[in-house]
Amino acid sequence: MKSAIEINRDISYKSAGKFEETRFEKIHCEIFKNSMEASKIVAQEIAQLIRSKKERNKTCVLGLATGSSPIKVYEELVRMHREEGLSFANVVTFNLDEYYPMNKENKQSYHYFMHQHLFNHIDILPENVNIPDGTIPLEELNQYCIDYEMKIKESGGLDFQLLGIGRTGHVGFNEPGSHVNSGTRIITLDHITRSDASSDFNGIDNVPKRAITMGVSTILRSKRIVLLAWGQNKASIIKRTVQGDTNSEVPATFLQNHTNATFVLDQSAAADLTRFKTPWLVGECLWTQELKSKAIVWLCQKTKQSILKLTDRDYNNNGMSDLLAQEGSAYHLNINMFNVLQHTITGWPGGKPNTDDTHRPERAFPEKKRVILFSPHPDDDVISMGGTFSKLIRQGHDAHVVYQTSGNIAVTDQEALKFAEVCKDFVNDAPCSDTISKIIDFLNHKNENQVDILEVRKLKGLIRRRESYAATRYIGLKDQNVHFLDLPFYETGQVKKNPLGQEDISIVSNIIKKIKPHQVFAAGDLADPHGTHEVCLNAIFAAMKGLKPEPFMNDCWLWLYRGAWHEWDIHEIDMAVPLSPDEVLLKRNAILFHQSQKDRVMFQGNDSREFWVRAEDRNKNTAKLYDELGLAEYEAIEAFKKFEY
Known part of the structure; x- marks a missing residue:
């Protein structure tokens, strides 16, 4: 008798570019x-x-x-x-x-x-x-x-x-x-x-x-x-x-x-x-544009050549003879791919005004856009797209950052105790000193696995919030354009969170409805250790789906960013935003305002580097890959993928 897995097996990979040949698998x-x-x-x-x-x-x-x-x-x-x-x-x-x-x-x-x-x-x-x-x-x-x-x-x-x-x-x-x-x-x-x-x-x-x-x-x-x-x-x-x-x-x-x-x-x-990674090595492929891009980028990296230097022999020797036969010559394949990648590059992430936008990632109109940058934690904004965010602000768009969770569990007890003691020294006998004393006493006597009391969680959340204000002010954003949702699913005081609920979705929906954005940027980086990014993204998906009948949604584009944990592969990138050396430094300094997340990161996952280092390395590596493919050389690049919701 067949198992439920065999009976209900997913067949979506029989679509374009996906195959059931498994001869490499044991x-x-x-x-x-x-x-x-x-x-x-x-x-x-x-x-x-x-x-x-x-x-x-x-x-x-x-x-x-x-x-x-x-x-x-x-x-x-x-x-x-x-x-x-x-x-x-x-x-x-x-x-x-x-x-x-x-x-x-x-x-x-x-x-x-x-x-x-x-x-x-x-x-x-x-x-x-x-x-x-x-x-x-x-x-x-x-x-x-x-x-x-x-x-x-x-x-x-x-x-x-x-x-x-x-x-x-x-x-x-x-x-x-x-x-x-x-x-x-x-x-x-x-x-x-x-x-x-x-x-x-x-x-x-x-x-x-x-x-x-x-x-x-x-x-x-x-x-x-x-x-x-x-x-x-x-x-x-x-x-x-x-x-x-x-x-x-x-x-x-x-x-x-x-x-x-x-x-x-x-x-x-x-x-x-x-x-899935290189299906052309398994058998004949249905060559979609995405699969062509993936294959040609892979071929460049394997042969260590730029796109325009690839030859017929390179294609034939690496499992792409059917693609070559379909397109006629390496010359045409190379030119088309070069143009695809070239058209992803823009220094105008909100669209360049008064310019033909036929081959640009973003629309020229409206010239000044309303923008929401959703940040799962109170630092993902500057870590993942701090350079792009600063460009949007400088180029005159009505940019807003929306922090979806408080991020309080990522603040160490030692960091919270430090702030509480400073506060107690400052307020002395003021009315709030009893609350501060309560926090200090709790942290000094906290037992293993004990959940933080509400006052401690609030303090830790405020630490993250004030760090966020410092960072956004540094890159030029007005305080009134900074929003904190403190989504309920996150507020358990523990690593384990509650499932996404209708209240969470409604809160996200309300901020979208209030701002009526032309652009939404959201974290598509789902490798964070405890799944908060995924839950936050699902909240955005659900909210935008529910709002689809609203007229303003017809002009709203959704862009997904990565960078805190992984980066988009080159063939996945729909918009590449170059950063100058000064912009890289600006981004680094903005990240460093999040002092509670520096040096002793509690939830850094498999990457032991500090967030500013890993983000900078990834941005520079993306720029290096573009350069090696034969495109313009930049200091760093932040990458985005357009999502059709």
Whole structure:
């Protein structure tokens, strides 16, 4: 019988430029448009298995994972339990791993995670839940791990194992070097793994150095394995795992030897697979303009030549003979591609007045535009498009910046304490001193995992807000054009946020309706560690969709920026805004006004550089790539993609 994944497989990649040939892939992969769609399909397969086992009066044994990847699967299973009567009474679960040492009550424990996201909301019997115990004395651990293995075996083995994958290629906590025959054991965590977890623990020093994990052999004995991976950050390791050789340095590659394993990926996680990254190396392509651009840029980088120097031989020798036959000659291909890229470059991001705009990224009319720059956190504006923003202001557009969240959880306790103590010294016996004293006392006695009290969260939010005012004033924006939404989904005081709600969408909708913009700039950079950018972008999408009947929306264009985490690939860029050396310095100084985010960034993700450094490097690298393709040489370039909503 086919699984729900096979029955409901996404077929969107059969459209232009996408192919099902998978000869480079050594593991079965199913690609979905987004993680929500994919998670529902995986949950359906699990539910199907539970029900089929129940019909035969058998126990369903599930191996479960933690981390961000399976959360939506668990949400869907909870929904199916509540709304469709899915019972877990016949289910036994075994979790992959747990930090060591780790108390069950700790909010960073996997015991806490599993109960928060799944077990507290379903009818599973408590005695059927098995999670490695992070409090077992070290001298008893060896026997404990043997017993854990025996309990899995006595339960009939794992019918279904759900997995995520780490940047090191670890599954469970089987770090590089793990043997294919390894069983449940204690293991030392790789530095990269601990670094990736550091934001959850408020610093790498607080991340445990060891963990208990099921072994590779334990996982491989599962009857069915489904591995989940979402987002661009997973693309590189997915390619190594799916297309590389079996290697203990990438333990996930051992899954190539399993006869019933499927990788369930979203488009971003699958992006580096050969069939998507370079489909012309797989077979004949349907050559859309986007695919032509992607291929020619790739060919320039591979041959280390500018566009206009590419020859027929270059195309023929690199899998593009059908494109060459279609277009007739390298000369025509090169000229057309050169013009496409040339037309993306503009120093007038709001449109150049009194100029033919036929081949320009933006309209010339209206000459002065109303502009909204949505910034998920109170610094994404200057980090990602500070140079472009300053141009829009200088060129006379009615520019507004809208900060969607307070960003308060990204302010360290030490930073908040510093401001509170300065305030207390200044106000002395003034009425607000009681509140300041309360904040200072809380921060000095704050317990591990304790959620900030409201007053502390407000102070941290005000720190971010005043830094934003300082930065926007520096680049010339009037205070009345700065807006703070403090969207409710974010205001939990914890890393875990609430789902996007109608109130959030309404707040975003109201500011758009008030300003009636001709241009909206929004963060299309979805690689931030805790998903705030994605939620904020979805709020904008939902608001703009709801406002579509409004007459002013007919003249509103949506531009997506990146830069805080990743940059657009050259072939994706619709508008490239060059920056002079002075503008690069202006942008750097604007970013540096966000002092609470300097030096000790709490949520910097996989990139250890400070935000101003990473943004500057990316802008300069984009300019370098344009130069190497044979276009004009600039100091730096900020890039944007037009989105048709």
